[in-house]
């Protein structure tokens with residue numbers, strides 16, 4: 001089955017990036033969220049990012065106009081039901097995702113492929129609560145979506161070959177590269193990356209370094225484009241904590257215990273860039289370390 005239309009549920013930082021790249025590659029996109037403000041913000045950000053791509057001569061004005069013309073937004077879940085492919089990119093909480101799949105079910109065509117952009121949650125478990133485990137899989141983009149080359153494709157135990165092939169064809173059309181990962185907690189990238197970030201938070205918690213020295217050390221000492229704490233703020237501290245909890249619970253190993261300092265930041269609502277405060281305070285001209 002050839003995918004032509006894509007429904008994206010959740011218009012946060014990942015949802016808007018997914019809508020952006022899908023529309024630019026010619027797919028008709030319906031973007032859904034529970035808040036109109038999130039949809040308005042997403043569309044404004046997509047427009048800004050497309051404009052920047054035009055000004056840097058990465059795309060033409062016609063590409064930009066075409067992409068924007070292919071994106072529509074809706075708070076009505078029913079309106080995305082006739083999409084060929086649905087990508088769920090809402091908050092990293094399993095119950096939220098189950099509820100979304102339940103409310104989508106009555107509106108989906110039987111042949112629609114249902115996927116989740118989850119960073120860590122079992123695809124098999126998410127699939128088992130839908131009416132189409134064989135047409136369900138993980139479609140995991142990296143942040144920022146317009147820039148990062150990789151998409152992890154994760155099959156649940158029941159995912160059929162046609163579903164995988166159809167998703168792989170989409171990744172290829174986007175000009176991105178797929179990595180196939182088995183369905184174990186946090187898959188490949190986050191199994192390696194998020195414990196590294198969690199260890200950086202321990203390094204801070206134990207006073208081995210401060211925010212600035214830890215980030216500088218990893219940027220200059222390991223050639224990472226962002227320091228681990230800067231990257232944690234970029235991903236979202238709630239998402240980092242949720243992934244650590246999935247690793248801790250799913251692999252039942254204390255080496256994955258989330259750092260209490262990470263938990264404290266999340267409890268404070270200091271979730272990183274998206275709330276203007278995390279390991280850095282972003283409310284001024286320059287980010288200022290909070291420790």
Ligand SMILES: CC(=O)CC(=O)SCCNC(=O)CCNC(=O)[C@H](O)C(C)(C)COP(=O)(O)OP(=O)(O)OC[C@H]1O[C@@H](n2cnc3c(N)ncnc32)[C@H](O)[C@@H]1OP(=O)(O)O
Pocket residue numbers: 049052053056058118119141142143144145146147148189190193225226231235239
């Ligand atoms: C949590 C999960 O489930 C999985 C994950 O996603 S883990 C996170 C994975 N992501 C990373 O590790 C990102 C690490 N950071 C980086 O690679 C780089 O810092 C970065 C690409 C984000 C920015 O790179 P930089 O060189 O510092 O900045 P800059 O020169 O301004 O940007 C490079 C390009 O990215 C674009 N860009 C930067 N941030 C962007 C954003 N948020 N959205 C869209 N485009 C963006 C810029 O426009 C620029 O594009 P051009 O090359 O066309 O000019």
Ligand SMILES: NC(=O)C1=CN([C@@H]2O[C@H](COP(=O)(O)OP(=O)(O)OC[C@H]3O[C@@H](n4cnc5c(N)ncnc54)[C@H](OP(=O)(O)O)[C@@H]3O)[C@@H](O)[C@H]2O)C=CC1
Pocket residue numbers: 009010011012013014015032033034035038088089090091092093096100117118119120140141142143234235236239274
């Ligand atoms: N951040 C990252 O670097 C990456 C994240 N991911 C994954 O992508 C998903 C989204 O993450 P991210 O974009 O960062 O999160 P954000 O917090 O930026 O966005 C999530 C969005 O989903 C909305 N939402 C919540 N519940 C619903 C619902 N029932 N229906 C529709 N929309 C809903 C939220 O609304 P509200 O604000 O009102 O709650 C918010 O707008 C998660 O599963 C995450 O693990 C994957 C790769 C990278």
